[in-house]
Amino acid sequence: MNKSVSTILRSRALRSFHAVSRYPRHPLSTMAKLELSVPDLTLPDGNKIPMIGYGTGTAWFKKTEGAKDQACIDATKTAIRVGYTHLDGAEVYNTEEELGAAIKESKVPREKLFVTTKLNDSDSKSISDIPGSLDRSLKKLGLEYVDLYLIHSPFFAKGDKKLLQEAWAQMEQMAATGKAKSIGVSNFLKSDLNAILETCKVRPAINQIEYHPYLQHGDLLEFHKSKDIKVSAYGPLTPITRAKGGPLDGYLESLAKKYAVNPGEVLLRWCIDQNVVAITTSSKEQRLSDMLRIFTFKLTPKEVEEISDLGKEHHFRAFWNHIFDANDKS
Numbered sequence: 001m002n003k004s005v006s007t008i009l010r011s012r013a014l015r016s017f018h019a020v021s022r023y024p025r026h027p028l029s030t031m032a033k034l035e036l037s038v039p040d041l042t043l044p045d046g047n048k049i050p051m052i053g054y055g056t057g058t059a060w061f062k063k064t065e066g067a068k069d070q071a072c073i074d075a076t077k078t079a080i081r082v083g084y085t086h087l088d089g090a091e092v093y094n095t096e097e098e099l100g101a102a103i104k105e106s107k108v109p110r111e112k113l114f115v116t117t118k119l120n121d122s123d124s125k126s127i128s129d130i131p132g133s134l135d136r137s138l139k140k141l142g143l144e145y146v147d148l149y150l151i152h153s154p155f156f157a158k159g160d161k162k163l164l165q166e167a168w169a170q171m172e173q174m175a176a177t178g179k180a181k182s183i184g185v186s187n188f189l190k191s192d193l194n195a196i197l198e199t200c201k202v203r204p205a206i207n208q209i210e211y212h213p214y215l216q217h218g219d220l221l222e223f224h225k226s227k228d229i230k231v232s233a234y235g236p237l238t239p240i241t242r243a244k245g246g247p248l249d250g251y252l253e254s255l256a257k258k259y260a261v262n263p264g265e266v267l268l269r270w271c272i273d274q275n276v277v278a279i280t281t282s283s284k285e286q287r288l289s290d291m292l293r294i295f296t297f298k299l300t301p302k303e304v305e306e307i308s309d310l311g312k313e314h315h316f317r318a319f320w321n322h323i324f325d326a327n328d329k330s
Contacts, residue, residue: 036292036295036296037295038050038051038052038083038084038085038086038292038295039051039295041230041275041277043182043205043206043230044203044205044228044229044230045182045202045205047147047181047182047205048114049086049114049147049148049182049206049230049232049277050084050085050086050114050277051272051277051278052084052086052268052272052277052278052279052280052291052292052294053084053086053087053088053114053116053232053277053278053279053280054076054079054080054084054086054087054088054279054280054281054288055088055089055234055279055280055281056072056076056087056088056089056090056093056095056098056099056281057088057089057090057093057234057279057281058235058281059281059282059283060072060075060093060095060098060281061093061094061095063094064094065094065097066094068097068098068101069095069098071283072095072098072099072102073098073101073102073105074102074283075281075282075283076098076099076102076103077102077105077106078283078285078288079281079282079288080102080103080106080108080113081106081285082285082288082289082292083289083292084288085108085112085113085114086113086114086116086277087099087102087103087113087114087115087116088116088208088234088279089115089116089117089118089141090117090118090120090150090152091117091118091119091120091123091126091133091136091137091152092118092120092122092123092152096117096137096140096141097140097141099115099117099141100140100141100142100143101142103115103141103142103143104142110143113147114147114148115141115143115146115147115148116146116147116148116149116150117137117141117146117148117149117150118149118150118151118152118186118208119133119134119149119150119151119152119171120133120152121151121152121153121154121155121156121167122152122153122155122156127156127167130167130170130171130173130174131170131173131174131177134146134149134174134179134180135179138179144179145178145179145180145181146179146180146181147180147181147182148180148181148182148183148184148205148206149171149174149175149179149180149182149183149184150183150184150185150186150206150208151167151168151171151184151185151186151188152186152187153186153187153188153320154185154187154188154189154192155187155320155323157192159191161191161195161198164192164195164196165195165196165198165199165200168196168199168200168204169199171183172200172201172202175202182205182206183202183204183205184204184205184206184207184208184229185204185206185207185208186207186208186209187207187208187209187210187320188204188207188209189217189220189330190220190223193207193223193227193229197227203227203228203229204229205229205230206229206230206231206232206277207224207229207230207231207232208231208232208233208234208279209231209232209233209234210233210234210235210238210317210318210319210320211231211233211234211235211236211271211276212233212235212236212237212238212239212267212271212311213239213248213267213270213307213308213310213311213312214238214239214243214246214248214311214314214315214316214317215235215238215315215316215317215318215329216308216311216312216329217329217330218329218330220330221274221276230275230277231275231276231277232276232277232278232279233271233276233277233278233279234279234319235318235319236267236268236270236271236278236279236280237264237267237268237280238316238318239252239267239311239316240252240263240264240267241264242316242318243314243316243318246313246314246316247310247311247313247314248307248310248311248314249263251306251307251310252266252267252307255299255303255307259297261290261293261294261296261297262290264291265290265291265293265294266299266307267307268280268291268294269294269297269298269299270299270304270307270308272294273298273299273304274304278294315327315329
């Protein structure tokens, strides 16, 4: 078989595969005999989290609770069917009922899924009574436990480390009850993490942050490594979805051509190659399937470094702009 024909067939196969995850899949395409497993990252507490997660955040966010969003339910069911077993939600998204409905209707055994939700710290009722907040989330999800429970942000404390420590003590209680298999945080910076680490009995398993080449947070990743805290990234596709026209465009296109994928998959792989869990979303089955191609290739260390270096030439923060100054890269 000549090289060009081989390349075409490989590309077609990659486009039509379905990942083999932690539960039996429907039959693969007769053309594509490609079987993949979504790898896990081991958390400090020994639990394992799949390296890619399906998010029910920005795309499905509802300002208030109300009628269920059937589109969100259907999209989440599609993600599960394609091979996403890591499902990421939050109290503040007002889509926990949709996530729960999708889980129930998918008929996938609970133990085969990894479900994350987050405490709405902007609600005084939730942050003052974390056990009650988790119980409400579990009721909406229709679950007895979540695999990962996060404090959504540190901003409720306004820099008061005692408030952060008190909230974390309640999170530790949730882990002790078994209602949260692992506990962690989101949007925390070094000062916030240090406050918790001063008094914690259980360190945060993970910190979920906006992370992409245009927002690398200085030495925050290295800090996490030094404290044995894992990292997950939301907004990993920001350079091509919200900040197109930056210094990365050309290089991402060249790498996409090299690996027979698209630029978004290169960005997801950039996270994976740094042991950062990637959280992404889509309502389109083909797009969801395509994104799982990130497990068919690996960037070279030089390519990871080049993406990072080019990313540092341009700063762009997609979320929490009302909290941070325009040029704040922390």
